Amino acid sequence: MKRVVVGLSGGVDSSVAAYLLKEQGYEVIGLFMKNWHDDSVTISRECEWVEDSNDAMMVAEKLGIPFQTVDLSAEYKERIVDYMFGEYERGRTPNPDVLCNREIKFDVFLKIALGLGADYVATGHYCRKDVIAREEKETYRLLAGKDSNKDQSYFLCQLSQDQLSRILFPIGELTKPEVREIAAREELVTAGKKDSQGLCFVGKVRLPEFLQQKLKPKDGVIVEVPASSESYKKEVRHFENKEEELAYHARKVRYEKTDGKVVGKHQGAHYFTKGQRKGLNVGGTAEPLFVIDTDVEENIIYTGQGKDHPGLFRRTLFVTNDEAHWVREDLALPLDGSMKVKARIRYRQPLQEATLYRVDGGLYVDFETPQSAITEGQFVAWYINDELVGSGVIS
Template sequence: MAKPGPSHPRPLTLRFLTGVGHALAETRSQAQKPAHKDLKSKWPKTSHLGLRPLMLRFLTAPAHALSVAISSFTVIMVFTGIRPSNRISPESDEMMVIVLDNSNIRVVVGMSGGVDSSVTALLLKQQGYDVVGVFMKNWDDTDENGVCTATTDYEDVAKVASEIGIPYYSINFEKEYWDRVFQYFLDEYKAGRTPNPDVMCNKEIKFKAFLDYADQLNADYIAMGHYAQVKTDENGIVHMLRGADGNKDQTYFLSQLSQDQLKKSLFPIGHLQKPEVRKIAEAAGLATAKKKDSTGICFIGERNFKQFLSTYLPAQPGKMMTVDGVEMGTHDGLMYYTIGQRQGLGIGGNSDNSEPWFVVGKDLDKNILYVGQGFDNPALMANSLSASNLNWTTGQAPAEGTHMTAKFRYRQRDTGVTLHYHDDGTATVDFDVPVRAITPGQAVVFYDGDECLGGGTIDAAYAHTNELQYV
């Protein structure tokens, strides 16, 4: 046998690991060196989409015999010890080959008309999936001028679908959205709380009603343009991880998803930074490449929140007072204010204290809004909270007394917490340090490092076991 060299590449044993949506192949030299350290991750047998492979064995073949010119596959080669290349190096002792055979796997993509979902569909199409785009119309958002922004968004979906070559449909979920999300939104405000409709929308519409519709299209998976990641462990349990872009991570809003929902969901841009997503869209010439990101609550859009809410709930003005009982004016209705709010109070400083005023409490029965001066007003600081509607994304609740981290609002820095369960299904969450402006109705979301464990709804906040009058 000739000595391995440029003209006689050494024989390599190929092990192809094929599976749902992707395959992992590892080629070794006869020396059988240990695996590359990057493969020793917590979930080493999954792609960034969270899909697990199965193993098939192929015969020994010379390195130069492996071809990447396979039309129905996506082939990615990663060499250990050398820079990646588009061909096998005879000097390389080992490498990893990822082979994606996805042509028989249908993924239905929720397309909003924005750049994130557009790139989601593009990447899946490039990876060989059978991709179908679907636009969800969840709300009649005709503005004051009679213009429906959903029409513009749908036109953008049509343009992108045409550009990347996929079929697309539109589905109307207005009734489902009203019944499952908007009615909840109104009920929470009537109860003096501040809800998070995005959490409920993901749970009930995007990953439930949409998933049911995708099943009618014979989908194997659904995909969304969320900045989150999923990984599957050796037992087949799907774990949800933060998006790689810390500024865009959306696991907070996905914390109510179940294991069944996660097993059917892909997040193709979760491993990317937002600027990378823009660059991919621009390079592909997508119509949405420079489209502005949507912000705020979807059914309110650019409209004034107070005006919008007043069309559905009658306003009940009342007294605005300090916790000491000093009347400071009148409020327009408790539903318009949230704990920790500064804007819109109409109170200036005084000669003794020039610090700004904040909402520090509510009394729903007496219709009183409590205010206090100072960002760190003691009435705004809590040591613990109670939570209900607890959901654990793996289907397994952490043990009693587990220490983890938590967020109490989106983009907030994590706080160390300890979890204690109650027989009625609720839990007490004790904080490592005091936290400002805990808001009933908002989501508390739990993390173990980068993994999102799940979350619940904040019911009340406490300062040294004394309940703060936030509702």
Template structure:
């Protein structure tokens, strides 16, 4: 059986390839390049990552190739990213990249061009097959679980995908890499959005969208400062506002909303201010991993951002919308981000947060 492994140049995909080779599969490593631009130092991090892929594949003795999806990534992911910021929303490009690039175009490439039977990646997630249905399950290492970012996959994708390290802890993955002399064994995990790299976010975004400074106001309309452009701020943000706490309660200020018409950033004082909390949301573009919702109305848990502990919710399904009521008020739920639903360890799917209802 031939398995194509998406090699990122990191330790996780390196060990995924190693495990499959040890199990006797015919393994082919493919490095996917999604971004062409160099960073401020003139370096293209993709070049360094490909060098790591080459070293790892040489060590475990498998062939390796590269494929360039930079144009597809720009058209399908990056333009969406910019459009959302223009609207004052905060998108999650990693979820879209998995749906449109890694498990669509790259999956097709792995199966049809390379001739693989499966595509494997280094994601921390698990798949099983129960009652004639594929299920996406949380990883063994809940601290590294990446099902949040995989919530837009479906039955078609899961049938052709493997996650070889989903049953391992991160520390075990590192130990395996060290034991087998993989060059990526101690490589730092990548963080943030791939096309921004180590650059400050505001510096990167200003290259593509014109900044329009405006006033920072409180709920009563009192001017508290000047913002550098609404696109640079997200709900619940505390740092980078440039407002001292030396008035009122003396507590820090937090972003509570954006007025796109007036170009005003609205803030409140204190992290427990009621205006920071919402009681429900409305979502669209909902993807059900099973192909359908479990019921028209049901209870489950949800994450409104990665790393957040599960929150109890009640869900009502409409033809093209999803209405979610929170068991407890939630802080800084953000339009443009992704809400992901779970039943225990099973990921049900996810959708885009469109509106929130404040308490």
């Protein structure tokens, strides 16, 4: 009987994952990860770890499986929270959920599980995996969940073959309504519990207040750049080669304060991200203002009116070699290689047609249509059909 340690989060998905594994004949152990306990930055009574831990414990009791809590808050602070602060300080927008899966759930937590004699760890993620034979060795494929509305493969885009070999995704073939139905039928306390929102394991935080713990407020101005700005008039160009063309389409517009008019003030450019609409507190415009860029050096936020403002759109992005990752190492592009893929730059974004081009310093992701709010520090993930084959941090 294979032993599986399930990350019981206190939610319905991991509860049903544990139930299904027990039904399949595995020896199941439930482990709750306590990764954050600074109550000063969470919104009270929403996603509190104590309540989640109690719910996880009650599910374990109902299923008749051993249960314990592990405190990973030191590792979480070092690997996730400090990384987040560093990225925001540089004017980039990190994705803590992707990092949490790579660094905490499927690294620190996985090692603890293996120390308990586990053959596998399991989570309540909506995704699937399978195994194929490639060159006489097993290769694991990370596949989208059956429920396209809940597919969480994007959050697992940094996993390795070694990690995948040790992971089970019991609910990947189910839809969310089916998961809730099973939980209700088995009378699990989490059956009707709302899905958690906010940062992985931190809860629903007030992000500016969270960031203000380390990044001090600093008064600056909000500049509105008109859609008719000269910055967006691209001349017709002849390119010597494909790489030159890609570099041209990937380059960011560099704004100056004189490119628009000052329309408001803010407390720190490092608290804002591209595409953001809320929190600007500027009224009197025909259409809502969106952040089109932030300059953390000069502490200026550049904005444009409306979701179709040209400052929001770019066709091509770049990932450096050291921030590119292939789940399918056997498919990694050689120098000067290219590959047709479908890609997304954020969770829940419908997959977009794109082509990867590998160059000396990294790889370009060239979309068929311009994408809104390509944001440095976020992850781009690329797929072949429903298989996630690689990802990278947007440079």
